[in-house]
Amino acid sequence: MRNVVILGGGYGGIQVLNGLLARTLPDDVQLIVVDKNPYHSLKTEFFTIAAGTAAERDVRMDFPNSDRVQYVFATVEKIDTETRELMFSDRTENVSYDYLIIGLGCEDNYHGVEGAPEYVESVQSFSKARHTGMSVGNLKAYGKVTVVGAGLSGIEVASEIRESRSDLNIRLLDRGASVLRAFDPRIQAHVADWFLKNDVDVLHHANVEYVEKDGVCNNGVCYVNDVTIWTAGVQPHHLVRALSYDKDKQEKIKLNEFYQVPADPSVYVVGDCASSEFSPSGQLAGAQGEAISDVLHAVLHGKAPRVPKPPKLKGTLGSLGSSDGFGNMFQQPFTGWLPRVAKSGVLWLHKRH
Numbered sequence: 570m571r572n573v574v575i576l577g578g579g580y581g582g583i584q585v586l587n588g589l590l591a592r593t594l595p596d597d598v599q600l601i602v603v604d605k606n607p608y609h610s611l612k613t614e615f616f617t618i619a620a621g622t623a624a625e626r627d628v629r630m631d632f633p634n635s636d637r638v639q640y641v642f643a644t645v646e647k648i649d650t651e652t653r654e655l656m657f658s659d660r661t662e663n664v665s666y667d668y669l670i671i672g673l674g675c676e677d678n679y680h681g682v683e684g685a686p687e688y689v690e691s692v693q694s695f696s697k698a699r700h701t702g703m704s705v706g707n708l709k710a711y712g713k714v715t716v717v718g719a720g721l722s723g724i725e726v727a728s729e730i731r732e733s734r735s736d737l738n739i740r741l742l743d744r745g746a747s748v749l750r751a752f753d754p755r756i757q758a759h760v761a762d763w764f765l766k767n768d769v770d771v772l773h774h775a776n777v778e779y780v781e782k783d784g785v786c787n788n789g790v791c792y793v794n795d796v797t798i799w800t801a802g803v804q805p806h807h808l809v810r811a812l813s814y815d816k817d818k819q820e821k822i823k824l825n826e827f828y829q830v831p832a833d834p835s836v837y838v839v840g841d842c843a844s845s846e847f848s849p850s851g852q853l854a855g856a857q858g859e860a861i862s863d864v865l866h867a868v869l870h871g872k873a874p875r876v877p878k879p880p881k882l883k884g885t886l887g888s889l890g891s892s893d894g895f896g897n898m899f900q901q902p903f904t905g906w907l908p909r910v911a912k913s914g915v916l917w918l919h920k921r922h
């Protein structure tokens with residue numbers, strides 16, 4: 570048998586799997602999905618887990634049930650590209666691969682800020698978002714929460730916590746002169762106005778020097794604080810950073826036009842671990858996953874694959890609680906309930922698909 574191993578069943582991995590399951594595969598092909606969680610996680614919604622506004626069941630889904638797929642639910646601790654095996658921290662039997670698709674996502678980048686690895690909460694994995702939700706939920710009345718980073722995930726986390734708990738003192742530390750640096754000024758103004766009206770304190774030109782158990786020090790001023798949530802940068806998964814393949818400046822793996830590692834074309838990379846001209850997103854990971862399933866389908870049948878077309882991305886949507894939002898649709902900036910409804914619609918479609 571030829572083992573096709575999908576490592577990580579997140580936004581990218583699930584599209585590779587669905588794409589392959591939708592087609593006829595040669596009889597000697599065994600699909601194996603490896604994930605530390607026994608479900609597909611909707612990472613784009615982890616801010617709701619951190620804020621306590623959604624049930625876990627709303628942001629995860631069962632993997633497809635098919636006799637073509639074998640599932641290994643265990644935590645990988647090493648990818649051995651010499652022996653072509655995955656090794657685990659909680660399983661003794663290795664998994665060997667003939668073809669490997671790496672879709673492990675990303676993790677926090679603390680940029681060397683002292684105290685951050687020990688004391689901050691995170692939304693970068695299900696278990697971390699769950700831990701954040703517990704910390705926020707257990708806060709006494711008028712507790713203090715600081716969100717470091719005012720990009721898309723920081724905005725969603727801070728606004729969702731405000732919607733969840735009106736009593737909390739919430740502070741958002743923004744490195745730039747205005748929130749959401751990469752977005753249209755109309756969107757920036759709408760989001761700034763939402764935070765003003767909803768009593769979230771936004772501090773611009775932030776430069777966090779260190780984090781302590783009960784405080785955050787920014788630009789020489791230390792604030793007493795109960796929970797600090799880090800949304801100020803990500804990097805590829807540590808297993809990917811440990812691989813010796815050629816990488817870009819952000820330590821993402823450089824790929825050829827078929828999403829293959831040039832030095833080892835039986836290894837594919839999807840999503841946040843793949844070097845790309847586009848910003849990382851669930852949408853991009855999904856588009857890459859679809860393309861990889863096309864390429865692999867041809868390769869597994871012994872045919873030359875077609876070069877995938879560049880991904881067509883439809884814009885970014887963000888939420889400000891459950892009834893307000895923002896985003897770019899049809900290359901136009903939108904604010905208010907319409908982009909919020911559209912975001913819910915995208916999630917609904919992803920779940921149905």
Ligand SMILES: Cc1cc2nc3c(=O)[nH]c(=O)nc-3n(C[C@H](O)[C@H](O)[C@H](O)COP(=O)(O)OP(=O)(O)OC[C@H]3O[C@@H](n4cnc5c(N)ncnc54)[C@H](O)[C@@H]3O)c2cc1C
Pocket residue numbers: 576577578579580581582603604605606609610612613614615616643644645646672673674675692693721722725806839840841842849850851852853854885886887
């Ligand atoms: C709060 C937040 C909001 C976001 N909002 C949006 C949005 O609105 N739109 C958008 O497009 N993108 C959004 N994103 C980004 C998006 O979630 C990611 O870009 C996307 O999930 C990347 O997909 P991926 O397949 O690379 O990795 P992921 O979807 O993260 O999947 C990685 C998989 O690997 C598994 N895994 C990790 N480590 C191991 C291990 N050691 N062993 C076994 N399995 C492992 C995980 O369990 C997971 O299933 C948001 C992200 C966050 C944090």
